[in-house]
Amino acid sequence: MVRLDENEISFPDPELYDGHEGIIAFGGDLSIDRIWFAYQLGIFPWYNPEEEILWWCPDPRFVIFPNDLRVSKSMRKILNRNIFTFTENQNFKEVIKNCQQTSRKGQAGTWLSDELMETFIQLHKYGLAKSIEVWQDGKLVGGxxxxxxxxxxxxxxxxxxxxxxxxxxxxxxxxxxxDELELIDCQSHTDHLESLGAKMIPKKEFLKILYENHERR
Structure with a gap:
């Protein structure tokens, strides 16, 4: 693994460097510029808040292609009943706070630190991060x-x-x-997303799709 310099925003090239079990670097910071640059390279932070920042680009990568979406008959019935309503970017702070506070199976705490959460809130203000809210009877119930x-x-x-x-x-x-999306990056495997059609693809394929569909800046 490569130790990052806090004074320089750079990463090992994920196409050329595999790292250790998907971890390609550690250290650095959680500045807006570094986070945005990392994601454009297909790299994301995932670590315990009391530990050093770890930067990942796993191989294979867990993704879902929009055309591969699977909706069960029971789920389609729920959607057709219109018991939920949906909005976008209407309550980003509440969505990310709820994500931080939600307990996860097999996890003692949260990986989403206050510092990282604040960085994403700022990215949302710049129009780079987005939230999807799910409402029921006027209350935020998911997202x-x-x-x-x-x-x-x-x-x-x-x-x-x-x-x-x-x-x-x-x-x-x-x-x-x-019609606007080529791919949804799910990062790591979950049974929940696999049931909806997500699957593993080689890191090389994921990076190719990512780089072809945006201009790095």
Missing amino acids: FYGLQIGKVFCGESMFAKVSNASKAGFIHFIETHK
């Missing part, structure tokens, strides 16, 4: 957020306070934006 890198949406985290809320939001997002 997720991520970064839009050209035609690739890099999903970060989701939450649900009632059954099927986050799944409904994810399906709605893909069906609404499938």
